[in-house]
Amino acid sequence: MSEQRSKSDTTSWQGFSTRAVHAGYEPDPLTGAVNVPIYASSTFAQDGVGGMRSGFEYARTGNPTRRPLEANLAALENGHYGRAFSSGMAATDALLRASLRPGDHLVIPNDAYGGTFRLIDKVFTQWGIEYSVAAVSDVDAVREAIRPNTKLVWVETPTNPLLNVGDIEALSGVAHEAGAKIVVDNTFASPYLQQPLTLGADVVLHSTTKYIGGHSDVVGGALVCNDEELDASFAFLQNGAGGVPGPFDAFLTLRGIKTLALRMERHSDNAEKIVELLTGHPAVSSVIYPGSESHPSHAVAAKQMRRFGGMVSVRLKGGRQAALDLCARTEIFTLAESLGGVESLIEHPGAMTHASTAGSLLEVPDDLVRMSVGIEDAADLVGDIEQALA
DSSP states (O other): OOOOOOOOSOTTOOOHHHHHHHTTOOOOTTTOOSSOOOOOOSBOOBSSTTOBBTTBSBTTTOOTTHHHHHHHHHHHTTOSEEEEESSHHHHHHHHHHHHOOTTOEEEEETTOOHHHHHIIIIIGGGGTOEEEEEOTTOHHHHHHHOOTTEEEEEEESSOTTTOOOOOHHHHHHHHHHTTOEEEEEOTTTHHHHOOGGGGTOSEEEEOTTTTTTOSSSOOOEEEEESOHHHHHHHHHHHHHHOOOOOHHHHHHHHHHHTTHHHHHHHHHHHHHHHHHHHTTOTTEEEEEOTTSTTSTTHHHHHHHOSSOOSEEEEEETTHHHHHHHHHHHOSSSEEOSOOOSSSOEEEOTTTTTTGGGTTSTTOOOTTEEEEEOOSSOHHHHHHHHHHHHO
């Protein structure tokens, strides 16, 4: 197995955008290529038996396009080690397998992402893993959900799709007091808005498909941590199970990262305009956005986030049909799953991304609409939602 040198040596750069553009890569010494080349090779010549040239032998084990991505992701999260995966769910699977054994227990949010819930509820429970659910916004509820065999506390903040906010520092303290590790799914915030490792988390997880890639053209996932032993377990599963991104995927993700700070500022600006329109609208029963002072965890979000992001959820007075109608009537907002791209998307979680939670403790309201607010002109986005609600 080739050495996986994903440890970042560029965290001394204080500016986020500087790290986003430069961390993990220097111009190619042979060609001077400013951007990371796409090394589309499945295998690498060796200088004699066991003599790996530049530390690479086989692309599943390590690839010179993927390695800079992993170092860059680590630097953005102020972590030491980064591992890139073929999807957010591949990263989730690797983390769960590295952390849990039959008879172990974990705590998950009561409004976790549907894919995370499905994997735990339908697959890991078959292998003797137990779980409990608790609201991430309620530290006491999470504490009460922990059992003697709890090994992992799973946190999303903001959550998907109800945008609940968990106090990462407080939840980390609760988990560590019980001898458990805490993972934070940081997909909705991105490392630009929030850095959980600095608040006590053991692992940060991303679906890099979303804000990190940012252009709806690549699927990927990542795990970042500061523990060398834990990272080694991720590396073993990354290689052994093979859920790795291809070199073109790594290239596209790195390209997206370079503009992450700029995009997150525009996403946040535009989301605030949408929230302003929706607040008090006669068709709307409630607007859910961590940046609103009416949000029950606004103070926590303001404490641990740089801004509040591009995700907005809304509940309609007309119930399910009104929610479906809103999704059907938008013109700029595209009806589609996923989120975090430059284009605005809209969806009905109960029938789409979170359909797997139907009938469970994690079932989402059927009058809920989730919006991923893009970087288009704010006036056009506001006009689109306004006409769709009319």
